[in-house]
Amino acid sequence: MSSTSSPKNNPPDHPQNYYLTTPIYYVNDAPHIGHAYTTLACDVMARFLRLDGVNVKFLTGTDEHGQKVEKAAIEAKQAPQDFVDRVSGNFRQLGQAMNFSNDDFIRTTEERHKKSVQALWRILKEKDEIYLDSYAGWYSVRDEAFYGEDELIDGHGGKKLAPTGAEVEWVEEPSYFFRLHKWQQPLLDFYGKHPDFVQPRTRMNEVKKFVEGGLRDLSVSRTSFKWGVAVPDDPDHVMYVWIDALTNYLTAAGYPDTKSQEFQTFWPANLHMVGKDILRFHAVYWPAFLMAAGVEPPQRVFAHGWWTNEDEKISKSLGNIIDPFKLIEQYGLDPVRYFLLREVPFGKDGDFSKTAMVTRMNSELANDFGNLAQRVLSMIHKNCDAQVPQPGAMKKADKALIEKAHSLLDALYPYFQEQAFHRVLNSLWRVIGDANRYTDEQAPWALKKTDQERMNTVLYVLAEVIRHLSILTQPFMPDSTGKLLDQLSVATSARCFAYLGPDYALAAGTSLPKPEGVFPRYAEEEGRESG
């Protein structure tokens, strides 16, 4: 972005460029809280880095191939392409509703992607990393899945059944395979050199153990359906999910043009954010594909946890899927964004409950932060002629509070570096608590009658602290903090981290608009229960 960041705001371990991705979401699903959560985490990360002056590329998108999509399109009586054009829009809408700031939205049905995957395939084929064989196994038509011999259970009359109870049949089809097994040791070496490759740490252990247990070659093509990227020089095959889907990260960086500015700037990706269910694909298959193709693997894969709904596992059959659009409608966007990253240590599973949502929203947003801003800005509006007051000499308590605001950014860096969003918010709210305490101790409403200059100083200190808190909270709640900064008459161009600290402090005499609450309390509506 700009070169105005001071060295202090750009420590040496901060990269100049940062490429982060969400998984591409399978269009067959309706957007749910899990999608919103993954992308939100990336959005907050991306916004933080941009405010810090980093050149960010933030990618999300949709996965649009596969047998299920093909079937769903037939059921919807649409051509597959028309079908995916329609449903992929649901995920763009989610992005709008959640105020996501992704720089690109990739779809696997786009030309650029087909070109990219086919280029990767050709390289793997030339290097003999892919070979043609046949895939055989026990297949359940009902489950649309293969099962291992040891998973099967005995049914009536010697019939074999899937663990789900469905009948299985022995199926053989030709398939290309990726020589995954030969990458076992290179992967282990890679993990050894990059112990933080997978986060949280316990997930790294799982991945390592999995690889240590030995790897089987991976089936990477299918002949049983057509809706996919064609395998080069073999029209009977389309690519199976792994190579197709994972390669989206390369495509968006400009692959196969590895000499391009885009690719040189952004590859290898700094962070792939994923749900824990697809960790293995990202932490094992993906780096193996890349190493085999001679492309550098990404720097980090973060596997976050799952949400439950009122302590119940979320599932379609239970009908308790959490609709992010409804959440936003009910509680407002920023409270939802705040809740999702505050309620649960990032990386762990968490529970969504109405009482927890309302408690966080009312006590931490409305009472702690919202009310702090409102009480301070109201006093300034009424007692300081609606202008930033002129501070007098600073006392010890004033300096102590201001200093806490000034040192916040440095305290937040390490938390952002490890995606510990809950700790970031915790640190910010500690200063909010300090500011509320300071307000009570200094009692500017009493100073109004006894010492106006001192009152001005106290209110100035508080306004300056609120400026810092607002700037730093922007990644989480861009709308609300934007309104707060409007109320402090901070120019939109002066809201990045380079403007933190005393050099760009509020100027006395700046006129301020009439303050309005930005974090409403949630009041239960009588006689209305929403599901």
Add this chain to the structure above:
RNA sequence: GGCGGAGUAGCUCAGUUGGUUAGAGCACCGGAAUCAUAAUCCGGGUGUCGGCGGUUCGAGUCCGCCCUCCGCUACCA
């Protein structure tokens, strides 16, 4: 079964390399204040730190055994 993680106040959890009377938030009770979105601030906990044993001057923090819960153990994204 194998490997890994976790069991700390009513609830959710912090507790660095072992060291003064084990902490935070929420909830609950009492008080102060009245600038503010009836918001804020202060005070209040006798918790077998899962159980047993061990190492140590000293263990929630190290070692051993046991109990309980959770995750991973390959082709549904």
